[in-house]
Structures are given as C-alpha cells and as structure tokens.
Amino acid sequence: MQAVIVLLIFCASMVRWAMSIYMRLFKYRERPRRAPKEDFLSEALVDILSRMNRDEMISAVEQLFLTNSPRIHLWRERLQGDPGDPFIWSTQYQIEFDGVSARPDIVLMTHQREILLIVENKVNAAFQEHEIEPGDSEEPSVYRSQLKTYGQWLASRSLGGKSPDGLVLLTHSVPPPEGFGAGSLEYGVDDQLVVKWSSVYKWLVQNSSLHNSGTLVGGINLWRQLAGELTELLEDWGMSAEVMTQFDLSAAEVFAQSRDRISESFECFWPRVKSALSGVSIYSHQTWDFDSHGATMSDSVYLLEPQERRGSKWYLAWGVRFPSKSRWWDGLNPALPTTNHAYLSVVVERAGFPGFRRLSSKIPQGWAEAENGSELVIGEPLASFAGSAEEFTEKLGTWFVQGVETLKPALIEVQAGNW
Incomplete structure (x- = not known):
C-alpha cells in the first residue's frame, strides 16, 4: 500500500x-x-x-x-x-x-x-x-x-x-x-x-x-x-483567498443581470410549496441561495421534528442543479438527469430513522434513495419546462408542487414519529 x-x-x-x-x-x-x-x-x-x-x-x-x-x-x-x-x-x-x-x-x-x-x-x-x-x-x-x-x-x-x-x-x-x-x-x-x-x-x-x-x-x-x-x-473549492478574484467578478457581472428575476421566481414557488405541505408542520422557511460548491440554486424548509419544538434534523429542498459542476448524488438509482435539471429532496438526519423505504407509506416512482435511505431525491430536465419565461416558471412551480403532494403521505408518517 x-x-x-x-x-x-x-x-x-x-x-x-x-x-x-x-x-x-x-x-x-x-x-x-x-x-x-x-x-x-x-x-x-x-x-x-x-x-x-x-x-x-x-x-x-x-x-x-x-x-x-x-x-x-x-x-x-x-x-x-x-x-x-x-x-x-x-x-x-x-x-x-x-x-x-x-x-x-x-x-x-x-x-x-x-x-x-x-x-x-x-x-x-x-x-x-x-x-x-x-x-x-x-x-x-x-x-x-x-x-x-x-x-x-x-x-x-x-x-x-x-x-x-x-x-x-x-x-x-x-x-x-x-x-x-x-x-x-x-x-x-x-x-x-x-x-x-x-x-x-x-x-x-x-x-x-x-x-x-x-x-x-x-x-x-x-x-x-x-x-x-x-x-x-x-x-x-475556492478556499485559497478571502477576497474576490477576476473570475468572481466575471461571474458576478453575468449573475447581476439575473438575480432579481431568479428571486422573483423563488418567491412565487414558496407559497405554492407551502400550500402543498398542508398537513405537515413547518418549523422554519429558509430563503433561496446559490451554493457555489455544489452548483445549485435552491430554497428549503425545515419541518417540525417528532415530539420536539424545533427543526434542525430534517428538511425539504427544491431548486435547480447544474450537474456538470457538482458531484452530489452520483450513482443513484434511478439516476438524476445529466443535463441541468430541477430537483426536490427530503432529508432526515435523525438517529434510528429506518429509511423511507421501510415506511408504510409507498414511495412514488421516480424518487431515488440516498444516504442509506435517509434521503429521497427526484429530478427533471429543465428542457421539460420549455416555454416563455412565465410558462417556464409556472411549469417549474407545478412540478415542485406535484412532487411534494406525491410524497406528502411519507412526510406525515415521518413527522408522526411512528417508526
């Protein structure tokens, strides 16, 4: 060796x-x-x-x-x-x-x-x-x-x-x-x-x-x-300097023209996702952010933990992933799209959680299991939402809502703590 x-x-x-x-x-x-x-x-x-x-x-x-x-x-x-x-x-x-x-x-x-x-x-x-x-x-x-x-x-x-x-x-x-x-x-x-x-x-x-x-x-x-x-x-990983580089400025120049439109879109998504979560207790809503290490734009909500008045151990996230810049979720079955895609994920980080596949609630087709069953992920190519800017945002929001609704029985079962 x-x-x-x-x-x-x-x-x-x-x-x-x-x-x-x-x-x-x-x-x-x-x-x-x-x-x-x-x-x-x-x-x-x-x-x-x-x-x-x-x-x-x-x-x-x-x-x-x-x-x-x-x-x-x-x-x-x-x-x-x-x-x-x-x-x-x-x-x-x-x-x-x-x-x-x-x-x-x-x-x-x-x-x-x-x-x-x-x-x-x-x-x-x-x-x-x-x-x-x-x-x-x-x-x-x-x-x-x-x-x-x-x-x-x-x-x-x-x-x-x-x-x-x-x-x-x-x-x-x-x-x-x-x-x-x-x-x-x-x-x-x-x-x-x-x-x-x-x-x-x-x-x-x-x-x-x-x-x-x-x-x-x-x-x-x-x-x-x-x-x-x-x-x-x-x-x-961009950890060699604390101050901006020429690359950062070039990227910021492009991003500056788009940030307001991206923010507006995520602000439209959140009320729809919140409505779809009816019956699931919410602890706190985060705000959308861009993860430069993982190359994702996502929003998330922490869900109230069983028997507790706080939420730090499980959450639902929705957003857009750029797989050519990220190694997250490599090797899943079914595999996520290899082109830029929308995604939904739900993560449970609690000791003793047996995994989503062991719940009585049936996991819908298309969701991939990760982290020994403590995480579910699903993706859809952005090309599937083609149309005008308004149509694209509407279709993308609808996909997020449908994904949450299909998974909601499992979310409710997790929150009840009967596992």
Whole structure:
C-alpha cells in the first residue's frame, strides 16, 4: 500500500492532473445543504501534520494555530518540553461533558492523552447546538453552542494553568460566535483563536514540495508533496483567498443581470410549496441561495421534528442543479438527469430513522434513495419546462408542487414519529 501511495504521488509530481489527489480521493457523499467538506479537510490536514517529524510539527502548530496567542511563550515551553513525549493528532475524538456526547473535528494530544488543542473546522456549515436541559410542555429546551461545550470540557481537564490549552475555530466563511476570541468565560479557556482557511492555504504553499526539500521517502517528501496537493484542492473549492478574484467578478457581472428575476421566481414557488405541505408542520422557511460548491440554486424548509419544538434534523429542498459542476448524488438509482435539471429532496438526519423505504407509506416512482435511505431525491430536465419565461416558471412551480403532494403521505408518517 505504501508503494502504491508513493507511486501515485510521484506521478502527480511529474504530471499536473486536472484534479488534485485529494479531489480524486474525495469519497464522502455530498448533497445540497450538507457537503462533508469539513470532515474531509480535517482528515487531510491531520494526515499531513501526522507525517511530520517532531520539530516540523511544533513549527506547524505555532505558525498555523498559535500565531495570535497571548501565551505563545507558554506554548513553546510546553511543545518543546519532553522530547520523549510524542504528540498525537486525532479526528472525531469523542468527549463527554455535562450530559453531552460530542466529537470535535481535530484534537492535538500528548502520548499520555493530555489534550492541548481542539480545532473546530467550519467551511460554511452552522454551529451545532447541544441540548443541555430538555424542555417540557411549559419550558423550552436549553441549548449550548458546541464551541462552549468543547472549551468548558477543556477547562474541566485543565492542570490549573501549568499547561496551556486552546480552542481554535478554523473557518472559511463562518464568522466566530458572539464573544469567542474576546476572552469570554463561557468558552472555558483563555486561548480562543480564529484561523482562516486562506491562511492555512498560504502556509501550505510556503511549505509544499515546490518550495522546500527535506527527509525523503522513496525520493519524495510525502507531507510536503501532499501539502502541494491540498493547496490545489483548496483552489478548486475556492478556499485559497478571502477576497474576490477576476473570475468572481466575471461571474458576478453575468449573475447581476439575473438575480432579481431568479428571486422573483423563488418567491412565487414558496407559497405554492407551502400550500402543498398542508398537513405537515413547518418549523422554519429558509430563503433561496446559490451554493457555489455544489452548483445549485435552491430554497428549503425545515419541518417540525417528532415530539420536539424545533427543526434542525430534517428538511425539504427544491431548486435547480447544474450537474456538470457538482458531484452530489452520483450513482443513484434511478439516476438524476445529466443535463441541468430541477430537483426536490427530503432529508432526515435523525438517529434510528429506518429509511423511507421501510415506511408504510409507498414511495412514488421516480424518487431515488440516498444516504442509506435517509434521503429521497427526484429530478427533471429543465428542457421539460420549455416555454416563455412565465410558462417556464409556472411549469417549474407545478412540478415542485406535484412532487411534494406525491410524497406528502411519507412526510406525515415521518413527522408522526411512528417508526
């Protein structure tokens, strides 16, 4: 296996592929409104950091995560302390705190399992809320931000200030929550640090094999070569810069002429979809948006969860997909159209959900099952709605409504919680 990896990296160093190694190895299933880029990037970054020798890793930790720490001198003392105490990187490390079970994205620990850093990786997903006090018929549930859970858990394991510990938000487009980075006691630890993916990109470029040499394995410095591959992936995903590029401006010039008309169309769709959902309890309606990573324009509504007064675990989405720019839903049966198409999807993200096909309600023909039965998708080529602008919008809205109505028995059964 090692020989295969070395050969693959060597080939990539000789010929610039259309897609980087990391893009080719990206196996997580994507879908609108939930693309697992965060999980994949966490694994990729930890893979690179874990391949470094001790001195390289210490330098990387300081430059990537601790540049703005007011206690950098304490960090240096701790990291450079015992040469015989190796450091370990872990992803999805399970913690238990105050009745909450959670899995931070990235954890740096010593061989003795002393936790030094927790890194929460955000690309564009919202922060999770952990339920700490269940509600009842009179009082709503009480929730705590996942960053507060992580920081307070770290504080509960603190050695009384003798060893530094830190909480890092690694983010692309998600702003830090209120108070984070300002020393708020709600986050448990003194070092509350915000790092941008664009900064990680710059560091990767500076330390890739294009600019450095080092200890070689099979003639190739593995982590520096992989750093170069990860920079290509970040470029592919538009995460290498925080400011606009010439490409962005060219795309915006075209989009600016169309946005108002697109908005007007989605505003027409929503009342019709809402009416079609009669009998299904709605938690909150979102607003249409364009997902540049998944190349979709879509609107969505969160549906009220069984036995709860909130809706964050299942939703219905409708919109337009551009499959040549997206890998969402590859390999479904029946397959989605390969040309630009309208789509409807419904997603249930609840533990214990048996899957739509196991419901007593019959799933209509044409719907494809994804994510082990927790998601249903259907698509229709845009060419099917040909006509004037008004006729196109009317036909498209009618297709959305018909799709919701045919699936409504299953939605009602899911909401009743009788599964």
